[in-house]
Amino acid sequence: MLFNSTGFLIFFPIVAAGYFWIPRRYKNLWLLGASYYFYASWNPAYLLLILGTTVVSWVIAILMDRDDRRKKKDTWKRWHLAVGVLWNLGVLLFFKYAVFIADSLVKGLQLFGLSVKMPAFDVLLPVGISFYTFQAMGYLLDVYRKKISAERNFLQYALFLSFFPQLVAGPIERSGNLMHQLKEEHPFDLERVKSGLLLMGWGFFQKLVIADRIAILVTEVYDHYTIYSGMQIGLATILFAFQIYCDFGGYSDIAVGAARVMGFTLTKNFNSPYHAVSVSEFWRNWHISLTSWFRDYIYIPLGGNRRGRWRKYRNILLTFSLSGLWHGAGWNYIVWGLLNGLYQVAGDLTGRFRASLQKRLHIRTDCGSYRLLQRGITFGFVDFAWLFFRADSLGTALQMLWHSVTNIGLFTFFNPNSLLCINTIILPEKDFVVMLAGLFVLMLADGRRRKKADIKGTLAAQNVWFRWLVYYGLIFAILIFGFYGPEYDASTFIYFQF
Amino acid sequence: MPGRRQLHGKKYGKVLLFLLLFFVLLRTAVLLLYPSNAIFRTWQRFYRLRRGEVDILIVGNSHAYSSFDPEIISEMTGQDSYILASNSQNVVQTYFNVKEALHYQHPDRIVLEAFALDDNNNWLYGTETPDRDWKKESNIDGMRFGLTKLEAITKQYLPENWSYAVFPILRCHGNWADIWTVGSNLAFYTKEIWQYSSFHPSETKMTEETKALYDTAAYNSAPKVISAINIEYFHKLAQLCREEDITLYLVMAPMYDGYIKSINYEDWKGKMEDLAESEKLFYLDCNEHYEEIGLSSQDFEDIYNGYHHLNKDGADKVTKFVFENLQ
Numbered sequence: 001m002l003f004n005s006t007g008f009l010i011f012f013p014i015v016a017a018g019y020f021w022i023p024r025r026y027k028n029l030w031l032l033g034a035s036y037y038f039y040a041s042w043n044p045a046y047l048l049l050i051l052g053t054t055v056v057s058w059v060i061a062i063l064m065d066r067d068d069r070r071k072k073k074d075t076w077k078r079w080h081l082a083v084g085v086l087w088n089l090g091v092l093l094f095f096k097y098a099v100f101i102a103d104s105l106v107k108g109l110q111l112f113g114l115s116v117k118m119p120a121f122d123v124l125l126p127v128g129i130s131f132y133t134f135q136a137m138g139y140l141l142d143v144y145r146k147k148i149s150a151e152r153n154f155l156q157y158a159l160f161l162s163f164f165p166q167l168v169a170g171p172i173e174r175s176g177n178l179m180h181q182l183k184e185e186h187p188f189d190l191e192r193v194k195s196g197l198l199l200m201g202w203g204f205f206q207k208l209v210i211a212d213r214i215a216i217l218v219t220e221v222y223d224h225y226t227i228y229s230g231m232q233i234g235l236a237t238i239l240f241a242f243q244i245y246c247d248f249g250g251y252s253d254i255a256v257g258a259a260r261v262m263g264f265t266l267t268k269n270f271n272s273p274y275h276a277v278s279v280s281e282f283w284r285n286w287h288i289s290l291t292s293w294f295r296d297y298i299y300i301p302l303g304g305n306r307r308g309r310w311r312k313y314r315n316i317l318l319t320f321s322l323s324g325l326w327h328g329a330g331w332n333y334i335v336w337g338l339l340n341g342l343y344q345v346a347g348d349l350t351g352r353f354r355a356s357l358q359k360r361l362h363i364r365t366d367c368g369s370y371r372l373l374q375r376g377i378t379f380g381f382v383d384f385a386w387l388f389f390r391a392d393s394l395g396t397a398l399q400m401l402w403h404s405v406t407n408i409g410l411f412t413f414f415n416p417n418s419l420l421c422i423n424t425i426i427l428p429e430k431d432f433v434v435m436l437a438g439l440f441v442l443m444l445a446d447g448r449r450r451k452k453a454d455i456k457g458t459l460a461a462q463n464v465w466f467r468w469l470v471y472y473g474l475i476f477a478i479l480i481f482g483f484y485g486p487e488y489d490a491s492t493f494i495y496f497q498f
Numbered sequence: 499m500p501g502r503r504q505l506h507g508k509k510y511g512k513v514l515l516f517l518l519l520f521f522v523l524l525r526t527a528v529l530l531l532y533p534s535n536a537i538f539r540t541w542q543r544f545y546r547l548r549r550g551e552v553d554i555l556i557v558g559n560s561h562a563y564s565s566f567d568p569e570i571i572s573e574m575t576g577q578d579s580y581i582l583a584s585n586s587q588n589v590v591q592t593y594f595n596v597k598e599a600l601h602y603q604h605p606d607r608i609v610l611e612a613f614a615l616d617d618n619n620n621w622l623y624g625t626e627t628p629d630r631d632w633k634k635e636s637n638i639d640g641m642r643f644g645l646t647k648l649e650a651i652t653k654q655y656l657p658e659n660w661s662y663a664v665f666p667i668l669r670c671h672g673n674w675a676d677i678w679t680v681g682s683n684l685a686f687y688t689k690e691i692w693q694y695s696s697f698h699p700s701e702t703k704m705t706e707e708t709k710a711l712y713d714t715a716a717y718n719s720a721p722k723v724i725s726a727i728n729i730e731y732f733h734k735l736a737q738l739c740r741e742e743d744i745t746l747y748l749v750m751a752p753m754y755d756g757y758i759k760s761i762n763y764e765d766w767k768g769k770m771e772d773l774a775e776s777e778k779l780f781y782l783d784c785n786e787h788y789e790e791i792g793l794s795s796q797d798f799e800d801i802y803n804g805y806h807h808l809n810k811d812g813a814d815k816v817t818k819f820v821f822e823n824l825q
Binding site for chain 1: 509510512513516519520523524527531659661662665667668669671672674675
């Protein structure tokens with residue numbers, strides 16, 4: 001069940017109303033039932049998988065807790081943790097990476113002149129598998145580190161792992177944040193419901209008005225890149241940066257908003273990432289729940305930045321390569337992650353040189369124009385990496401780059417008779433204008449958020465007619481300019497595939 | 499100081515007002531963005547009629563809206579009439595249309611044009627091609643939201659299409675870029691609606707070439723089918739009219755006689771007569787009175803496909819004949 005489907009528009013009000021209406025002791029059961037129904041709507045067989053992961057991680061956590069209480073040797077606890085982590089990694093490897101590993105192995109052996117035939121895998125990738133297995137692993141590691149004690153109530157734990165707003169594409173919740181909320185009562189609060197609905201509305205706006213509109217152009221250019229010029233590929237890649245942001249950011253806002261309606265506070269996943277002035281800052285503000293997961297469970301255990309410069313660089317590159325691999329079973333994703341790691345390493349290595357250059361050239365760094373330049377450069381680097389992310393494969397990405405360099409098409413692109421040749425890339429000019437207006441609103445809101453402006457508070461302080469104007473404006477912008485309905489191929493959220 | 503209860507009441511009152519205004523704006527958006535078509539507009543004009551304005555209601559498919567001229571009816575009977583008919587409408591939809599219409603009007607007489615019983619238009623929305631579905635869709639979209647509309651949807655749509663039927667904005671929002679549609683709708687609702695006629699005769703006359711095609715047509719002995727669901731809803735319609743103390747007439751609009759000679763018309767006629775008889779309805783078949791009406795090939799549209807809609811000349815003759823007989 002996609003968030004942007006009519007099914008969800010019926011499902012969500014029923015679940016939320018039911019949650020407030022039923023007696024407290026049945027609330028979690030209700031949410032668990034709803035979450036499993038939500039997940040089963042893709043494929044009922046997926047339920048077996050999530051149930052397996054739930055049971056295994058729940059039992060392992062209890063065993064580790066018991067190891068602590070009985071003061072057993074750490075070896076036992078480590079073994080238990082290993083089993084839990086291996087189960088989760090095994091599930092991920094089998095469903096997500098088996099084909100990739102086999103394929104890479106065959107190709108690798110071919111380099112040495114060896115021909116191997118691998119059995120054909122035909123495994124359907126279960127929706128959201130990377131998210132809930134990581135959430136389960138995070139929980140096991142937290143129990144292992146005694147950050148939290150194991151959850152005894154199976155129902156509560158099962159709900160923690162399958163809570164429907166964040167089940168299929170995050171945010172990847174930490175037990176420390178969500179688990180205790182599942183034990184608390186969340187009475188109906190009209191103001192909170194309003195705030196949650198507003199956030200959901202903003203999420204739908206990002207997804208239906210901006211992301212799905214950009215998707216038309218980006219899909220066309222990436223699918224048939226040989227007929228487009230380098231400038232057009234560049235434009236599509238710039239727009240893809242916003243498509244993926246609005247797609248995933250929109251999803252996250254809907255998820256956080258839906259949870260807020262019912263009284264739950266989920267982790268904020270994005271914080272104006274394209275206003276970042278460095279790649280490392282970008283990553284602190286992009287997919288925050290995943291970045292912090294990799295930081296806490298991979299980067300820091302590897303030594304973080306504590307053991308010298310080169311170890312730090314190795315850890316950064318390793319963490320970002322793994323992050324790339326997490327996103328997809330393909331070399332293009334690994335290269336995408338690696339590039340983002342390399343940017344940060346290069347940034348660190350050239351830090352002193354850049355500082356001295358600024359000093360010698362008397363470049364002011366405390367002004368808006370400098371920050372704007374930094375933002376532009378950061379965006380350029382991040383966007384270049386997105387090309388690898390969006391391309392079908394590493395080979396395609398490299399071919400696209402070569403094609404772009406050899407067919408720049410500068411003069412046709414800036415032809416005064418045609419607005420950036422948009423009409424030649426399927427998307428009608430009117431839609432392009434709506435898309436630009438949407439992006440303007442998005443960047444404006446992000447700019448305000450970056451300055452820590454309380455947008456909700458500011459809005460709440462306005463007269464009722466103005467507030468309602470904003471609410472209706474948002475609702476009808478989605479209803480009229482959104483991409484949905486029977487004529488459109490309901491675009492799935494990009495991160496669902498991960 | 500207002501009490502807590504009063505504050506709560508005020509809050510929820512505001513929520514209700516917000517929702518109410520939302521639905522008003524949503525309806526306005528649909529009216530402006532909906533693809534302009536006669537079916538949808540026939541409904542919108544109907545809702546603008548004064549309560550009790552309609553004495554005679556004519557229902558059915560395209561034969562109903564092309565065969566009867568309300569101006570002539572008014573001259574002959576002194577009564578006002580309205581044609582609540584739409585393309586390819588079958589009697590299932592006709593039943594719901596009459597049910598909906600009775601919330602706003604209480605006519606003395608209802609004329610059901612008998613082609614609505616033809617099995618040809620008996621399909622579930624979503625099982626046919628879009629060029630047929632739009633007719634059913636426009637009829638449902640034209641109706642105001644209510645139980646009758648919901649019932650009509652559940653009986654005529656596949657469940658996966660129910661949401662699209664309840665919320666037409668899901669289908670028509672993409673027209674925001676179509677300035678012509680928005681402009682045409684704006685002009686219609688602000689001016690043209692008051693002059694809108696539910697009577698739409700064909701604009702062509704049969705040519706000699708088309709006539710010649712009928713003259714050489716082979717005989718088709720296949721019997722006409724009236725499906726069980728059409729029979730069921732015909733009886734429901736008759737029952738509804740009885741309960742509301744409305745006289746229901748069954749009238750068959752004329753087909754071109756060259757065509758009649760080429761089909762098993764006896765079978766079709768017999769079935770219609772039986773149905774009318776089962777409900778003790780007055781049944782008038784214009785095909786039986788071709789010469790009396792004074793029809794010629796020139797009174798029919800210029801098309802060789804068995805539809806045989808009347809043009810203005812034909813409709814004038816048929817309207818006069820039918821309402822002389824109904825009186």
